Amino acid sequence: SQQGEEDPQALSIQEGENATMNCSYKTSINNLQWYRQNSGRGLVHLILIRSNEREKHSGRLRVTLDTSKKSSSLLITASRAADTASYFCATDAVDSGAGSYQLTFGKGTKLSVIP
Amino acid sequence: EAGVVQSPRYKIIEKKQPVAFWCNPISGHNTLYWYRQNLGQGPELLIRYENEEAVDDSQLPKDRFSAERLKGVDSTLKIQPAELGDSAVYLCASSFVGLAKQYFGPGTRLTVT
Numbered sequence: 001s002q003q004g005e006e007d008p009q010a011l012s013i014q015e016g017e018n019a020t021m022n023c024s025y026k027t028s029i030n031n032l033q034w035y036r037q038n039s040g041r042g043l044v045h046l047i048l049i050r051s052n053e054r055e056k057h058s059g060r061l062r063v064t065l066d067t068s069k070k071s072s073s074l075l076i077t078a079s080r081a082a083d084t085a086s087y088f089c090a091t092d093a094v095d096s097g098a099g100s101y102q103l104t105f106g107k108g109t110k111l112s113v114i115p
Numbered sequence: 116e117a118g119v120v121q122s123p124r125y126k127i128i129e130k131k132q133p134v135a136f137w138c139n140p141i142s143g144h145n146t147l148y149w150y151r152q153n154l155g156q157g158p159e160l161l162i163r164y165e166n167e168e169a170v171d172d173s174q175l176p177k178d179r180f181s182a183e184r185l186k187g188v189d190s191t192l193k194i195q196p197a198e199l200g201d202s203a204v205y206l207c208a209s210s211f212v213g214l215a216k217q218y219f220g221p222g223t224r225l226t227v228t
Contacts, residue, residue, distance in 0.1 A: 031215045034178070042206060042219035043158070088157050092215055100146040100165050101215045105157030 006089060006109040014114050019076040022063040023089030024069075030093055032065055033103070034074050037086045046074075046087075081115045117141065119220035121207050127226045133195035136223045140162060140188070140209030148217065149192050150206040158206050163188065165212065197227045 009016045023032070025031040031050050049056045049065045049072070056063045062075040076083055086108040092101040120139040128134050140147050149189050150158035161180065163171040166187035175182065179198070184190040194201055204224050208217040 033215065035219075040224075042221045043208075043217075045216050045218070048216060090157075100148075100163055100170060100210070100212065101217075102160060102163060102171060103148075103158075103215075103217065105159070107157050109157070 002090075006087070007104045008109060009107070010110045010112070012112040012114065013079055014080055015079060017079055019083070019111055019113070021074045021087050021111070023072045023074070023106055025072075025089070025091045025104075025106075028093070029042050029067075029091040031091070031101075032063075032072050033090045033092070034061075034068045034072075035090060035105075036061060037088065037108070039085075040096065043088065076111075079111075079113045081113050084111060084113045086110045116193070119207055119209055119218055121205075121220035121223055123223055124221060125224050125226075127228065128197055130199055130227050131196040132168045133193065134197055134225060135194075136154055136192045136205050136207075136225075138190045138192070138207030138220060140190075140207070141218055144209035145187070145212040146210045147190050147206040148210075149182060149190070151210065152204045152222070154203075161192070194225075197225075198209065199227050201225060 005024050033048045034046045037043045047058045049063050049064050060077045065072045088105050088108045090103040090105045092103050122137050148163050149161040152158040162182050163177045164184045167184050182192045204222040206222045207220045210217045
């Protein structure tokens, strides 16, 4: 089952514009991560934000987390054609007594950046 | 650093045939995950390993799917017999124990005809 729901499902912007994607989830989490997937490829980790953090930056990426609303947003500034990909949020809860994480992914936002 | 290796990259089989996927995680990663990704969807966990122990296989359809991770390194996921609905991309991921960030392989795209 999918825990997260990204919004919008698809987004098309011009190169240089900012892209904002949203993610909503249903249950309490420990961490929320964003991954990127280029067509026909595996997922690449972008950024992780912990449940006690509200905002995090990494290069052109800015992630916010609102645990009261169970939502997160990913902002990509000054987008490039190479940012064209699908973006997924993933939430996790640590298994008690174990060291691995069960990630639950949303359906993703398909971003197209037009040169 | 070598990434997660999966093979084959593509596989086309007829329904009722068996198929196997292989994954070699990043060196030193104790945890290994198999996901299935249907078209237009996010990945869904099938099975999660810590070393050679399957700690969560609740989403693995055990009537036809099996997995193993002998010696706690590489892993094999098998489907026997395959059904049309098994057509998907099968992704393998690995991580260091205790860390949430996962590293994904390129996936195996399975088409069942």
